[in-house]
Amino acid sequence: METTIDVPVQTSGETTTVYASDYLNKLSGEKIERECKRQLDAGCKTLVVNFAETEIVNSIGVSILLGVIDAASDAGAKIVFSDVNSDTTELFEMLGLTNHVTVMS
Amino acid sequence: MENQQKLIHTFGALAELGSEVAQKQNFQEMMRTSLHLLLGSLAIMRGGIARYSRFGHELNMLVVRGMGDDFPLGLNLCYEDERQFLANGLFPIEVAEAKVLPFFQIYDRSFEKKRVELLVPLVIRDEMVGVILLGEKANGEPYSSYDKEIICAMARHIGVGIAQRNMLAELERRADENRRLYDDLRMTYKDTVKAFAKAIDCKDTYTEGHSVRVGKYSEIIAAELGWSNDQIEGAAVAGYLHDVGKLTVDRNIINAPYRINAKESAELNKHPAIGYEILLPIHHPYTDVPLAAKYHHERLDGRGYPDELEDREIPYIAKIVCLADSFDAMTTDRPYKRRRPANEVVEDLQRNAGKQFAPELVTAFCRGMLKEVTGETKDKRFRKLLGREYMEAEGITPLLQNALNGISPTSSLTLVSLD
Numbered sequence: 001m002e003t004t005i006d007v008p009v010q011t012s013g014e015t016t017t018v019y020a021s022d023y024l025n026k027l028s029g030e031k032i033e034r035e036c037k038r039q040l041d042a043g044c045k046t047l048v049v050n051f052a053e054t055e056i057v058n059s060i061g062v063s064i065l066l067g068v069i070d071a072a073s074d075a076g077a078k079i080v081f082s083d084v085n086s087d088t089t090e091l092f093e094m095l096g097l098t099n100h101v102t103v104m105s
Numbered sequence: 106m107e108n109q110q111k112l113i114h115t116f117g118a119l120a121e122l123g124s125e126v127a128q129k130q131n132f133q134e135m136m137r138t139s140l141h142l143l144l145g146s147l148a149i150m151r152g153g154i155a156r157y158s159r160f161g162h163e164l165n166m167l168v169v170r171g172m173g174d175d176f177p178l179g180l181n182l183c184y185e186d187e188r189q190f191l192a193n194g195l196f197p198i199e200v201a202e203a204k205v206l207p208f209f210q211i212y213d214r215s216f217e218k219k220r221v222e223l224l225v226p227l228v229i230r231d232e233m234v235g236v237i238l239l240g241e242k243a244n245g246e247p248y249s250s251y252d253k254e255i256i257c258a259m260a261r262h263i264g265v266g267i268a269q270r271n272m273l274a275e276l277e278r279r280a281d282e283n284r285r286l287y288d289d290l291r292m293t294y295k296d297t298v299k300a301f302a303k304a305i306d307c308k309d310t311y312t313e314g315h316s317v318r319v320g321k322y323s324e325i326i327a328a329e330l331g332w333s334n335d336q337i338e339g340a341a342v343a344g345y346l347h348d349v350g351k352l353t354v355d356r357n358i359i360n361a362p363y364r365i366n367a368k369e370s371a372e373l374n375k376h377p378a379i380g381y382e383i384l385l386p387i388h389h390p391y392t393d394v395p396l397a398a399k400y401h402h403e404r405l406d407g408r409g410y411p412d413e414l415e416d417r418e419i420p421y422i423a424k425i426v427c428l429a430d431s432f433d434a435m436t437t438d439r440p441y442k443r444r445r446p447a448n449e450v451v452e453d454l455q456r457n458a459g460k461q462f463a464p465e466l467v468t469a470f471c472r473g474m475l476k477e478v479t480g481e482t483k484d485k486r487f488r489k490l491l492g493r494e495y496m497e498a499e500g501i502t503p504l505l506q507n508a509l510n511g512i513s514p515t516s517s518l519t520l521v522s523l524d
Contacts, residue, residue, distance in 0.1 A: 060142060
């Protein structure tokens with residue numbers, strides 16, 4: 001089922017994929033966090049954040065992703081970062097985000 | 106390689122924060138972005154920025170992330186907390202060290218629940234403007250000295266942003282206070298002017314209320330000319346005070362129940378110059394008030410007094426007061442003369458436009474009257490000053506219309522700014 005709101009989202013069973021795109025690196029990226037929380041509140045058990053369209057992640061992006069990680073942890077849901085490029089993967093590892101999420105290239 | 110990437114990431118955040126504080130107009134948005142940049146630069150799981158109110162001794166959370174709904178949004182501090190924060194300066198304090206602070210005893214459980222690890226007092230120019238609370242890092246490691254240096258640098262930017270906001274708020278508060286003081290002064294000035302006008306009118310039992318009415322007619326003319334509120338107020342003040350020089354004229358001359366002789370007339374005619382001398386040393390908010398007193402008996406044709414000025418030489422404000430003064434003289438009872446009917450007065454104004462009065466002012470005055478007579482305006486300014494019956498005299502409407510059509514608007518203007 002494809003839903004088109006501000007943030008592209010795709011749901012299949014208990015797994016929801018949220019597309020980060022370039023929103024993530026600005027204050028407007030908070031809507032990605034809100035959308036993730038909405039999905040978790042709706043019962044999503046596996047939350048996938050897709051980075052296919054995301055070239056780089058800056059500090060604002062990291063902060064927003066930490067919010068998503070925190071929300072998923074509170075909801076007892078699994079979180080996966082998918083289609084992450086090598087630079088971003090390296091950044092996530094260096095900052096310790098990989099302690100909380102599964103990162104897939 | 107890892108260190109290099111870490112440097113790029115954190116310095117990118119630092120640069121962005123500097124530009125954010127320098128450019129952002131929206132304070133709340135600036136604080137939200139700043140917290141994101143601070144948390145994201147070192148991958149800190151949660152945190153908040155609080156502004157310190159010196160008067161309330163309270164830390165008010167401006168923005169929080171990951172602190173939960175039950176975290177207190179206002180934290181009360183005591184003098185000792187503030188003293189210790191100031192003594193510490195802008196450098197992170199580990200929770201273990203902060204436990205000695207009195208306020209920590211109250212909020213210990215909230216801090217523990219949210220795993221707050223660092224407190225950063227925002228001390229800018231020896232003044233505490235806020236505190237940053239920071240939770241654990243995503244990698245689970247303790248804060249290194251490098252991390253603390255980065256936090257310090259970013260906290261300084263955030264502190265400056267809060268200090269700037271405080272300064273702006275203080276400036277706005279002072280500007281408001283100044284505005285209120287200015288309004289009070291203005292009100293006092295206006296009350297004084299009105300009291301003066303009453304004092305002037307008290308000298309002349311037959312023309313009681315004359316100065317007040319001249320003030321109001323001058324106000325009407327200025328409004329019809331489309332002047333600003335300040336300028337209209339200036340015209341009214343000029344009208345209120347135009348006869349202030351009469352305070353020095355013998356009461357018997359002013360109240361003489363007969364046509365005064367030449368000697369008495371010469372005495373009376375000194376009042377414009379005396380009025381000017383009285384008003385000149387006073388610092389009026391409107392510059393032309395003394396000029397209105399001095400020249401309100403001048404005529405466009407040069408047959409007025411005291412200086413027999415002609416059209417262009419007469420200050421514009423004096424022309425307004427002259428018309429208002431003459432109109433009131435014609436429409437009130439005098440000891441030796443009854444008030445004249447409205448029709449006659451309008452004809453007189455029309456006849457003397459260009460000789461005694463500036464034509465465009467007569468036009469403005471008649472237009473104001475006509476608007477009221479025809480009901481175009483709901484204002485009852487003329488009715489209040491002249492009485493209802495007087496304003497409803499038969500044939501006044503066509504007469505005013507005729508006057509408006511008949512007066513040539515070609516008088517040269519002697520515009521004198523009231524600013």
